[in-house]
Amino acid sequence: MTYGPAPLDALSALLGARCATGESVLDQHGRDEGYTSPARPEAVLFPESTAEVSEILRLCHAARCPVIPFGVGSSLEGHVVPAHGGVALDMMRMNKVLAVNDADLDAVAQPGVTRTELNARLRDTGLMFTVDPGADASLGGMAATRASGTNTVRYGTIRDNILALEVVLADGRVIRTGSRARKSATGYDLTRLMIGSEGTLGVITELTVKLWGIPEKISSAVCGFPTVEAAVDTVILAIQSGLPMARIELLDEVQMGGMNLYNPDMQLAEVPTLFLEFHGTEAGVAEQVESFREIAEEMGGSDFAWATKMEERNRLWKARHDAYYAGKALRPGAEGMVTDTCVPISALAEAIRRTKERIAASGLIAPLVGHVGDGNFHLLILVDPADPGDVERGKRLAGEVNEIALSLGGTVSGEHGVGTGKLRYLEAEHGAAYAVMAELKQALDPRGILNPGKLVTV
Amino acid sequence: MTYGPAPLDALSALLGARCATGESVLDQHGRDEGYTSPARPEAVLFPESTAEVSEILRLCHAARCPVIPFGVGSSLEGHVVPAHGGVALDMMRMNKVLAVNDADLDAVAQPGVTRTELNARLRDTGLMFTVDPGADASLGGMAATRASGTNTVRYGTIRDNILALEVVLADGRVIRTGSRARKSATGYDLTRLMIGSEGTLGVITELTVKLWGIPEKISSAVCGFPTVEAAVDTVILAIQSGLPMARIELLDEVQMGGMNLYNPDMQLAEVPTLFLEFHGTEAGVAEQVESFREIAEEMGGSDFAWATKMEERNRLWKARHDAYYAGKALRPGAEGMVTDTCVPISALAEAIRRTKERIAASGLIAPLVGHVGDGNFHLLILVDPADPGDVERGKRLAGEVNEIALSLGGTVSGEHGVGTGKLRYLEAEHGAAYAVMAELKQALDPRGILNPGKLVTV
Structure with a gap:
């Protein structure tokens, strides 16, 4: 595919100051939160209507200029990096x-x-x-x-x-x-x-x-386990028994250490821990909690801490949502490489066991956080960006984790997506179907201007 | 698109007797259960493996011969009718x-x-x-x-x-x-x-x-209402209050008359009736039932008949699943034209009110059965196939029902699909997106051999 330069005159005529080319705005739109090398767009466009987006696309299509849609820039696989130049399309003014x-x-x-x-x-x-x-x-x-x-x-x-x-x-x-x-x-x-x-x-x-x-009753809890295996087995049993949990999240002992560093007022035992939430009626939640407690206790779970008041629950889930930053606290100055594999629930314990082996072999710190009810978990692999050996070890470990998921019938991304960071696995994951994705791309975007270099290679 | 004749010699060499051309097998594969004119395929193929299907497609692709996949033939919109000739691909031997x-x-x-x-x-x-x-x-x-x-x-x-x-x-x-x-x-x-x-x-x-x-506890019920509106309002309130009903089906008073004719041992009041099912734990189902009963009674619902034993429940849902045949019992010898519109739940009462007006104006018998929890309902419009005026009135009524759904932001098919029967509405329903469907078809099947004439026109 060959691309043309951005039709800046026409775009400026359309958008005025909302076609921006200042240094800092270009920098802000040249990277996401992932570990991909940044690249500047030629301009950043701030459309305010569908009609403007349509006109921008019409102009860029005619000029064969790449267009990269941009939201808050929180993607993790280089999705928004303008790998082939072109314009960033910042959608944040369409916010009604x-x-x-x-x-x-x-x-x-x-x-x-x-x-x-x-x-x-x-x-x-x-x-x-x-x-x-x-x-x-x-x-x-x-x-x-x-x-x-x-x-x-x-x-x-x-x-x-x-x-x-x-x-x-x-x-x-x-x-x-x-x-x-x-x-x-x-x-x-x-x-x-x-x-x-x-x-x-x-x-x-x-x-x-x-x-x-919003359910009538919400109850959240944390529960510690002697081993990651015991926690995962609890999740598997709870899923298999049909318990309609609203949330069931695993944080391993390494991650819990980071949580305590990041939230000094929230000291929790540094053991593999499940964060849980149950939604339902008063009686329904009571039943779910009781069923879950039976399963967890059988697996060695203990120290249940319950939160039913909204402030306590918010505090708990705020802590969970901050896991990325908490993990980073384990190695100040380090960059995080995030993995995102997802496997059938019956393979989850095996996937985590093999993953932990590879972490140990790597010598790196890599806390584990997972949406384990879906079979999906993340490592935050902490590497010193100034140390090429460290970066290399991090990449190797991420690759091994991806291979483990594929070998267990899973996927290299449960929720973060492909961008450029996971491109190299898609052929292995999808086989002959990957070529079909390229055929669809070719049909709907024959000039390849929409976010080129991501997800498919055409 | 121009099509070639079936490569019968090669297909026979591949499949032997499983490439069939007898009169009756061609007839069986030339129609579905809908109101579409039948057309015979050139041959019926009975593959037994993916490899055979692949080889069949390879041969037919080379010969530009249409291939029409065939299951049990229960579709209702002419999906399996070989509109452009070719071979029927009967998949029923791949049944493991x-x-x-x-x-x-x-x-x-x-x-x-x-x-x-x-x-x-x-x-x-x-x-x-x-x-x-x-x-x-x-x-x-x-x-x-x-x-x-x-x-x-x-x-x-x-x-x-x-x-x-x-x-x-x-x-x-x-x-x-x-x-x-x-x-x-x-x-x-x-x-x-x-x-x-x-x-x-x-x-x-x-x-x-x-x-x-399978839930620990299942409870089914029927409940009669003074008017269709009261039944629909009950459904809407129950959905909006977040009641996790497993099934909530409406049968109008006309349909209930058919049910009583078809199941002489199951005499139910011939009033608009909801068939319901609740799934959950013992306590959860008791809560759901109580919440539902409160809503229903407020709307004038009465004569709850509960079935908790499996045989009773099976009898109830067998009756519901037989609704098509029961409806036909209202006019022996008639053919049924089935509509399948679906609207946002807030528009359901209005859709049914307008639909009932059109039924009355048509002079036809058209019982109504609906998956009303999804906003989806069917009419079975009963027409005498020998009376062209009757058939014309039926088609007009079906068209009016489809127009009502589209005018309320809905779809002409909640679950039966397009086939050839609904083709004429797709442009109105999907607008410019309909052309995109044709572009995808063109990309994946450039010779147009896969079930041509259905869903898209290329």
Whole structure:
């Protein structure tokens, strides 16, 4: 694919000062939070409407200029790095919640609305938007990377929580996919095709998302275990017994050490620990808690600490959401390489056992945090960026963890996506299907201008 | 698109007697259960392996011969009618359950396994496959048409219940989409692209489906209401209050009359009636039942009849699943035209009110049955096939019902699909996105041999 320069005159005429080329704004849009080398875009565009996005795409399509959609920049695999130049399309000024349909349990929002902004807007409705990655990501970014979070085990990933999209295609055409009806059997599932496409098939300009009733009763807890195996076996048994847990998260003893460093007022035992949450009616939650406690105690779990008041729960989950920063506290100055493998739940204990072996062999510090109810867990591999040997060891360890997941029938990314960081595994993971993805990319974006170099190679 | 004749010599050499051209087998594969004119295929092929399907596609691709996948033939929109000739690919000899992974709550099966066969195989595991259209459809057919059924409101459609597929593409390439991991953020969602594609993008040769634990306690009920509005308002309130009902189905007073004719030993009041089911723990179900009863009684619901024993429940749901035949009993000798609209739940009462007005204006008998928890309902419009005026009135009524759904932000098909019967509405429903579907079809099946004339027009 050969690309042309950005049509800056036309873009400036369209957007005025919202076509920005200042040094700092280019730098801000040349990297994400991952471990990918940054690269500057030629310009950063700040559209305020679908019509503007459409016109931008039309201009860039004609000029064969790459367009890289940008949300809050919290992706971890280099998704937003302009690998082939072009313009960054910062969607954060399209940040209106357009409708909250209480009666239908859905909301319509622009892509620059973040998950906490949407939930703030829902205050007083008794409803919630559930998908909660660690970062306060934008809805558009979450959809583009097929994000999930801590309560996916109960409420699903963003894939399951989007009813409809408005999307601008590579050539500027605007389409609407899906509808507010809860199901449909008419036509190809373009909504799901766009979700997880990482800006390579279209630019999302509007989302209709599912909302859920805030449960009558919520109870959270932490529970320590003698070994990671015991904690994982507890999770597996709880899932298999059909317990409808809202959250079940594992933090290993290394990560718990980081938590105590990062939150000095929250001293928890530095043992493998499950963070849990149960949603339901008063009686339903009591039943779930009792069933879970029986399973956990059988596996050696102890020191249950319960939080039912909202402030206590918020404190607990704030701590969990800060895990990335807490992990980093274990090696000040280090950079974190984050892995994101996901395996069938029956293979989870084996995946973690083999992973821990590889960590030990690497000599690195690598705390483990996992959405273990989904079979998904992360390592935060801490490396000194100034030490090439360290970086090399980190990359090798990440590679070994990915190979372990693939050998157990899993995936190299449960929720962070591909970007450029995981490109090299996609052929191994998808086999002949990977070529089909390239054929679809070719069909919808024949000039390859949409976020080139990510997810597919064409 | 121009098509060639079936490469019968090569197909016969490959399949022997499993390449059949007898009159009756051609007739059986020239129609479905819908109101579409039949057309014979040139031959019916009965592959027994993915390798055979791949070779068949390779041969037919070279010969530009249409291939129409065929399951049990229970589709309702002409999906399996060979509109442009070619061969029917009867998948029912690929009918093995390949694995039941209790620990992961999934199963791997070939496409010719039916839903009741899969559930029979699961007996003694404590697990169930939930998707239950009226017919005992094949898994492959259900996936191809994005089927759902009576418990979608709780467990989702087949879209939500498939983890992975094996698919043979138009040119014979075999791909695997997805994995047994519960989530992944790597690559385009080819699984969802194939689900609902009605055999136009590939032939499904293996499915990995989600299983669910059979709940500890199941309670079913029927409850009569003074008006359809009161029943619908009860459903809407129950959904909005977050009651996790497993099934909530509406049968109007006309349909209840048919039920009594068809099941003479099951005399129920001929009033708008909800068929309900609650799943959970003993205490959880008791809570749900109580909450529902409060809502229903406020709306004038009465005469609750509860069934907790398995035989009673089976009898109740057998009656519900027989609704199509029961409806037909209202006008012996009539043919049924089935509508399948789905709207946002807040628009359901209005959709049904307008629909009932149109039924009255048509002078036809058209019982109403609905998966109203999803906003989806069916009319069975009964027409005398020998009376052209009657047929014309039926088609007009069906068209009006579809227009009502579209005007309320809904879809012309909640679960039956497009086939040829709904083709004319897709442009109106999807707008510019419909052209994108054709572009995807063109990319994956450039010779247009896969079930041509259905879903997209290229």
